[in-house]
Amino acid sequence: MSDVMHPISVKALLNWILEEFKREGTVFGVRRFFKADPNKTMSLFGEQMEVPVGPAAGPHTQLAQNIVAAYLTGARFFELKTVQTIDGENLNVSKPCINARDEGYNVEWSTELTVPKAYEEYVKAWFILKLLSREFDLGSPDGFIFNMSVGYNLEGIKTPKIQNYIDQMQDATNTPIWAECLAAAREMLPRFTRIDEDYLEQISPHVSRSITLSTMHGCPPKEIERIAMHLLTEKYLNTFIKCNPTLLGYDYARKTMDALGYDYMDFDEEHFLADLQYEDAVPMLKRLQGQADHQHLNFGVKITNTFPLGIKQNELPGEEMYMSGRSLFPLSIAVAKKLSDAFHGKLQISYCGGADIFNIKDLFEAGIWPITVATVLLKPGSYQRITQIANLLSSLPYPTHVQVDLEKLSRLVAKAGQQAHYQKPIKLPITPKIEEKLPLLDCYTAPCRGTGGCPIDQDVPAYLRYVSEGKYLDALKVIVDRNPLPFITGTICAHPCQTKCTRQFYEGAIDIRGVKLEAAEHAYDELIATMEKPERKADAPKTAVVGGGPAGLSAAYLLAREGMPVTVFEKADKMGGVCSQVVPEFRISMESVQKDIDLASFMGAEFKNGQSAPDLNQLHAQGYTNVIYAIGAWHHRNLKLTHGTAINSLEFLKATRNDDMQHNPYGEHIVVVGGGNTAMDCVRVAKRLPGVKKASLVYRRNKRNMPADEDELYAALDDGVDFLELLSPVSLENGQLTCEIMELGERDASGRRKPMSTGKYTKVPADTVVSAVGESIDTRYYQHVGIQLDDRGLVASNPQTLETNLDHVYVIGDGNRGPATIVEAIADATRAAKNICAIHNEHYEQTNLNIDRAEPRSKRGIMVTPETPMTQAGRCLECSTICESCVDVCPNRANIVVNVNGDPQIMHIDRMCNECGNCETFCPYSSAPYKDKFTLFNSEADFYDSTNAGFFVKDAANKECLVRVGDVVETINLDETTMDIPNGLLDMMDTVIDDYSYCLAD
Known part of the structure; x- marks a missing residue:
């Protein structure tokens, strides 16, 4: 396919708009139109705008239909995409050119159309907005402003192509495109209800009276001033000058980005040294302000241009890209503060650089306007996000003159360095994509359920909807249909579903795990009271399950629910496996685990505790046709030290759980070695033991490259654990753990950066060292009974049924996968159970819930704020009903x-x-x-x-x-x-x- 856009004629655009609205009630997919308050406008450039917000120069102001979509959703200030002498096919923009997964990156900088074609798009858009504002009664036809953007040097701007563009944007009267717009509108007059010939004659051909100067990085201050003087004195244009974060200096930018977790961003001093310097910028801007005042024109700065970065992780093609979005906000707002201080709040600031619903009120109340957005519009909800912003801004008092509130701006700078919204999470995000390929038809899907989402294909959107409606019993019925462990998974599930949740592109993924627990806690007793015990099937084959952890309990529940006789053998005194023996009580209580055990018991599963299971021959002799081995990963990997020894993490956790953390034989300084979830459990337990002065976690990588789940890392940090990163243990002697200092090298196959030796050492106080460097499977038992292993040292089995080389003998959970998550254990249990008998699941889809598609569509673009609160369950976008x-x-x-x-x-x-x-x-x-x-x-x-x-x-x-x-x-x-x-x-x-x-x- 070609990456060349073909603009649509104004006649075809008008026909599209009128026909789509007639058929669908939408225009270019926009479902909710913003209607401006007729009593509120702001003055700028001698023009009026009903709301001081709109799209920044970029992908949302490149084509006429883009501008129309933005207007319909509430935009009233449009910074048109930059034009320059290099245009059209000569521009050579790499594709793809945008990556807005989290912070934004792009490798495009000006319109991909030729300048004459870009001009036509802007005129068409201007004319159509004049029609739609009246036809749809969305606001005053004179309630919006178009702002030109040009670059990048005076020689280019003075070429006939750019001069014609600037002149004709100021007055389009005698241009062919203006005549074409009038002709198309006249032809369609019978299809309009509020437009007549008199109205068409009154439409102003003065498309733009203002301009924003964009200069490439490295443009000398004298060149910037010459261009601005040309625009002010020869073109008589209200003028904004784009200013970059490089005004802050390299050290400030590097320190800020590192502190907020963007240490992986690659930039050096090159642009900071070559770009406009603060000491040159201030006197230049003062001279230009004086010239503008003399000519009675508006003058100000546009903050901020995107921030240049090196491309190091294949984010986009090429060598350099530009950063935008929430990561740019702390830099942009600092530039605004620095310049505002120099001008005592009298410098007009047109703002873009991470503006969004979470900061736009503070920006506006600090006296910063107009405000444009870009990266937020590239995310799900897109143009419709403008509506929420426009509603918020239009509810505030409008200023009558330029005055930046320096105190409020200072507070905003401080908040940008402290609020979680601007901080990169400790762990870099997992890909949100499922493994399936996109079908040509019927493609809507809930990624939280898909491959890589929920291993048991849980009907997540269904139970979220039921919880949002307060129907907890219905929600719990959906959950236990596929998930026998609602309390365990509602508390300590690794929740891969949340890594796929589309809501993460709004204000964060839904706490799906927490909603599951909410349903379980509210409806468990009612569920037990209303469930019917299944009838035991006559002559059904008996199944023995060896191991009473999550995998074994799940297999028992599923088989017993189908009326199959099943017995669980667990050598410990109580069922639950790691959940009842290892995981700390403060993470999951035995009471919660017991409720899941009781569910399996209710279904008819028999439990035999406190004794090892008979061997395979004896189980067969006792009449068990099927045997499911659900033995956990209890084999501990040893931490090799040249001197001293470390204690086993699982034994440490078992001992402290059994003792209820009442006694401490481990000393004042406990060091846990490892970076996984077990290590987090150990160090959090150590922190709680009486008499402990310091609980430290030693790991050879940093937090970002630890394998632990992000919420487990945050929990350890909240507990005050001392993270000692980039250390590799060597020896333990005399209460000191000697560690080699490591540094991070290139990424390995897992995507984590490899720890590299430095040859330098340090000592850490350590009375006891706990080794949490991973668990593995003890396969000797499987080999003893005749079960074959594969070349990875795991049990060899049919991947669909998990049946081993021995007929009717299955291995599930850790034995099948290696150390596995709880929900993976349930998935394995389901697979084995389905091979033993038919497992009857319900299918809670749109047809069951009878969801009107208009309802989930109405949530698109709505962020959760104090003004628009939502419950966790209510935040669900219900992708299983509609995606789009x-x-x-x-x-x-x-x-x-x-x-x-x-x-x-x-x-x-x-x-x-x-x-x-x-x-x-x-x-x-x-x-x-x-x-x-x-x-x-x-x-x-x-x-x-x-x-x-x-x-x-x-x-x-x-x-x-x-x-x-x-x-x-x-x-x-x-x-x-x-x-x-x-x-x-x-x-x-x-x-x-x-x-x-x-x-x-x-």
Whole structure:
């Protein structure tokens, strides 16, 4: 496919808008329109804006439809994408060019269109907004402002191409595109309800009276001043000058980024030395301010340009990229403070640099406006996020003059260095994508359930919805349908579902685990009271389960629920495995574990505690047809020290749990070696033991590269554990643990940075060293009974059934996987149980809950704030009902919803796509919608320039289409084809021609 966008004519745009609104009640996918308060406006550049917010120069102001979408959602200040002499095909932007997974990165800097084409897009957008503001009664036709952006040097700006652009933006009267806009509107007058000829004649051709100067990094201050003087004195334009975080100096920027967890960002002093210096900037800006005042023009600064970084981890193609989003805010707001101090609050600041719903009120109340946003609009919710921001800002008093409140701005700078919102998590994020590939049809899915999400395919959206409605019993029924351990998993599950949660792209993933526990705690007694004991099946084969931990309990529950006779053998005095013997009581109580045990007991499982299970032959002799081994990873890896010994982490945890942490035979200084969850448990226990002065954790990597779950790391930090990073233990002598100091090298196969020796050493006080360097499987028992191992040293079994080389003998949990999570143990138990008998699960999907798609769609773009509180369960976006993330996040609206026989399907429109890659980032599948969704082409040449599955309509009247599916390309008649193509795709093409013909026009 080509990455060249083909702009849509103004006539086709107007037809699209009117037809889509008539059919769907939407425009370019926007479902909620913002209506401005008619009594509130702000004055700027001699113009009025109803709300001082809008999209920054970037992907959301490149095409006319992008600007329309932004206006409909509440934008009233538009910083148009930068134009420069290098344009069109000569620009050579690498693709993909955007990565907004968390902080934003981009490798694009100005419009990808030619300057004349960009000009036409801006005029079309201006004209259409004049029509829509009145037709849809969204606000005053004069209630929004277009702000030009140009770069990057005076020579380029003085070329005829850029001079014509600037002049014609100031007055479009005699341009062909203005005539085209008028002609198209006149032709469509009968289709408007509030537009007439008189109104068209009154539309102002003065598209922009202001300009923002963007200079490439390294532009000398004299050059910047010459350009600004040209714009002020020769073009008579209200002017903003973009200023960069490099004004802060390298040391400040590096220290700030490191302190906030962005230490992995690669930048050096080069740009800081070459860019505009603060001591040059202030006198220059004062001179320009004086010139602007003399000419009665507005002048100010635009903060901030994006921050240049080296590309080191393949974030995007190329060698250098620009950073934006929440990570830029602490730098941008510091620039605003530094310049505001120099001007005593009298310098106008147009702000962009991590502005979002969480800080925009503080920004505005500090006297900073207008405010533009970019990275937040690249995330799910996209343009619709502007609505919440516009509603918030329009509820505040509007200032009448420029005055930055220096005290409020100082507080904002301080907050930016302290609030969690601006800090990178300790652990770098896991990929949010599931392993499946994107299907052409019916692609909506809940990634929390998908591969890499929940191993037991738990109906997460269903129980979240029930909890949000207060229907705890219904929620718990959904949970226990597939999950026999609601209390254990609701408390200490590794919750991989949360790493896939789409809500993480808003204000953070839903606490799915916590909602599960909420349901269990509220409805457990009622569940027990309402459940019926299953009838024992006559002559059903007996099953022995060896091991009473999470895997064994799960297998027992599932089999007993189906009426199968099952007995669990556990050599410890109580069931629960690590949950009852090892995991500290403060993490999960025995009372909670017992409730899960009681569920299996209720179903009819028999328990035999306090004795080892009979061997395999004896179990068969006792009538057990099936044997499931669910033995945990109790074999401890040794920490090798040249002197001294470390104690076993599991023995340490068992001893302290049995003793209820009442006694301390370990001394005042306890050091735990390791970086996993077991290590976190050990050091948190050590911290609680009486008489302990210091509990330290020693690990050869840093926190970011520890294998422990992030919430376990934070819990240890909250407990006051002393983290001693980049240390490798060598010997323990005389109460001192000698450690080699390590440094981090390149990343290994796991993605973690490898620890490298430095040859330097340090000592750590240590009365006792606890070794938590991992557990493993003791396979001698399996080999003893004749179970074969694979080349990894794990049990060899059928991956679908987990049956070993011995008939009717299964190994699940740790024995199958190596040290596994609890939910993986449940998944294994389910797989083995399904091979023994039929396991009957319900399917709680949209049909069961009867969800109106309008409801989850209404949550799109709404962030949780004090003004818009939501419960954890209520935050669910219900992706199993509707997804449409690729529709949300496309700046150009190139992915659309086509309702085919009542079902929403996603179609990609080739001509509107520039392959920015943003839809790939946020699609839950391991795919890219711009490549992998069924694609509409608007020319035969574009069709053959692509490999996408898709179609070009050659003759709409006769429904003749050129179609590609897989490797087959044919010209077909939709009513008569014999081509091997799914009916759903035929229906989609038929529907596009009949109901979405506005997508076909040029």
